[in-house]
Amino acid sequence: MASIGYYTPTKVLFGKEAENQVGEVLKAEGATKVLVHFGAGSVKKSGLLDRVEARIKEAGIDFIELGGVVPNPRVSLVRKGIEMYRDEGCDYILSVGGGSVLDSAKAIGYGVFGGGDVWDFYCGKRMPEGIAPIGCILTLSATGSEMSDSSVITNDETDPVYKRGCNTDFGRVKFSLLNPELTYTVSEYQTASGAVDIMMHTLERFFHSGHGLDFTDDLACTLLKEVMKWTPVALYKPDDYDARANLMWCGTLSHNGLMATGNATKGDWACHQIEHELSAEYDVAHGAGLAAIWGSWARYVLDTDRERFVKLGEGVFGESDPIKAIEKFEAFFKSINMPITIQGLGLDFDEAACRTAARGVTFQDARTIGDFKVLNTEDVFNIYMMASGLK
Ligand code: NZQ
Numbered sequence: 344m345a346s347i348g349y350y351t352p353t354k355v356l357f358g359k360e361a362e363n364q365v366g367e368v369l370k371a372e373g374a375t376k377v378l379v380h381f382g383a384g385s386v387k388k389s390g391l392l393d394r395v396e397a398r399i400k401e402a403g404i405d406f407i408e409l410g411g412v413v414p415n416p417r418v419s420l421v422r423k424g425i426e427m428y429r430d431e432g433c434d435y436i437l438s439v440g441g442g443s444v445l446d447s448a449k450a451i452g453y454g455v456f457g458g459g460d461v462w463d464f465y466c467g468k469r470m471p472e473g474i475a476p477i478g479c480i481l482t483l484s485a486t487g488s489e490m491s492d493s494s495v496i497t498n499d500e501t502d503p504v505y506k507r508g509c510n511t512d513f514g515r516v517k518f519s520l521l522n523p524e525l526t527y528t529v530s531e532y533q534t535a536s537g538a539v540d541i542m543m544h545t546l547e548r549f550f551h552s553g554h555g556l557d558f559t560d561d562l563a564c565t566l567l568k569e570v571m572k573w574t575p576v577a578l579y580k581p582d583d584y585d586a587r588a589n590l591m592w593c594g595t596l597s598h599n600g601l602m603a604t605g606n607a608t609k610g611d612w613a614c615h616q617i618e619h620e621l622s623a624e625y626d627v628a629h630g631a632g633l634a635a636i637w638g639s640w641a642r643y644v645l646d647t648d649r650e651r652f653v654k655l656g657e658g659v660f661g662e663s664d665p666i667k668a669i670e671k672f673e674a675f676f677k678s679i680n681m682p683i684t685i686q687g688l689g690l691d692f693d694e695a696a697c698r699t700a701a702r703g704v705t706f707q708d709a710r711t712i713g714d715f716k717v718l719n720t721e722d723v724f725n726i727y728m729m730a731s732g733l734k
């Protein structure tokens with residue numbers, strides 16, 4: 344196994360009514376004026392925003408609001424948030440919503456601290472040297488952003504649009520208040536898409552080069568089995584607390600670094616890169632895009648290390664035939680109405696579209712992706728072709 348560096352500075356309060364502690368927690372953090380950030384309206388409709396703001400007021404803390412974050416959050420709103428935070432003299436950001444709201448909050452935090460053009464931190468021009476303090480109340484189990492080091496932003500000011508991540512330990516938020524009940528209202532599609540994303544954060548780490556740790560492999564298989572057990576329950580009965588709680592905690596632990604402990608690298612992450620190109624250009628839901636890609640990626644890279652697929656198949660399904668194990672993952676995705684092809688995402692991909700997307704992924708042939716198997720533009724093109732049923 345490899346040496347372990349495990350850094351998880353986020354204070355987590357998990358359980359029913361966790362969000363009601365927001366006033367005390369912000370006060371303990373020394374916040375005096377908070378930028379409350381949220382999405383298109385679900386938190387208003389559910390009454391969550393009013394409840395949260397009442398708690399902030401009770402704690403004697405001032406706040407301003409910035410709503411309007413959309414899925415695949417845009418840099419244009421981030422710029423507005425940076426300006427508001429500065430002009431209004433804020434000293435804390437509170438994200439109330441899903442992963443997109445939190446990623447937008449993180450970007451505002453980077454921009455406030457670092458000055459200059461915030462996109463620099465996403466296109467790799469500058470590395471962040473700090474971030475404004477951020478807390479989160481999560482309403483959707485999926486991205487793991489509530490404990491992850493990551494923020495993913497879409498630049499809607501360029502043509503073509505770019506979707507890029509910024510991963511640093513500064514991106515790990517100060518606190519996350521996690522109440523599974525807040526996810527009861529998440530739609531079937533977003534619940535399923537979120538479940539795939541949770542699974543993929545573990546699968547991406549399971550497939551790594553070099554040595555790993557047996558314990559981490561076992562944790563990975565357990566997490567995958569739990570997500571596959573509880574997702575259908577949450578879809579059938581959206582207010583099943585145990586189902587929502589298992590999904591929420593799996594989502595958090597899947598992407599906080601635990602699932603890579605003892606592994607030689609941080610994982611493969613090719614599917615994420617291949618998917619981000621789709622959600623950037625076509626605005627599809629991230630988890631659904633991953634479901635559409637994964638099986639094709641798996642078949643393409645299988646011969647790199649078949650034993651790894653055998654271990655996964657046996658650990659999750661008791662299935663030692665790697666092809667059958669891949670099919671079982673796809674059957675699960677289908678059973679929760681997730682697509683397993685690009686067409687299933689509603690996109691009409693031809694060979695030219697596959698070529699353009701592949702070049703986008705490798706920054707016009709300037710980089711490779713992946714770690715379990717390193718992929719160049721031609722490899723990515725082949726995977727898009729397979730996922731489109733053209734190969
Ligand atoms: O905007 P509102 O009205 O809140 O509606 C949202 C949105 O339409 C809705 N929703 C959220 N909570 C709800 C709810 N609807 C009803 N009840 C609730 N309780 O769900 C829709 C999707 O929300 P979004 O935040 O976009 O979903 P998700 O959490 O899946 O975030 C996806 C984004 O995160 C990025 C993805 O690429 C994508 O941009 N990722 C971030 C990561 C990270 N920071 O660590 C890692 C991931 O791999 C991923 O790339």
Ligand code: ZN
Pocket residue numbers: 486540543544615629
């Ligand atoms: Zn993801």
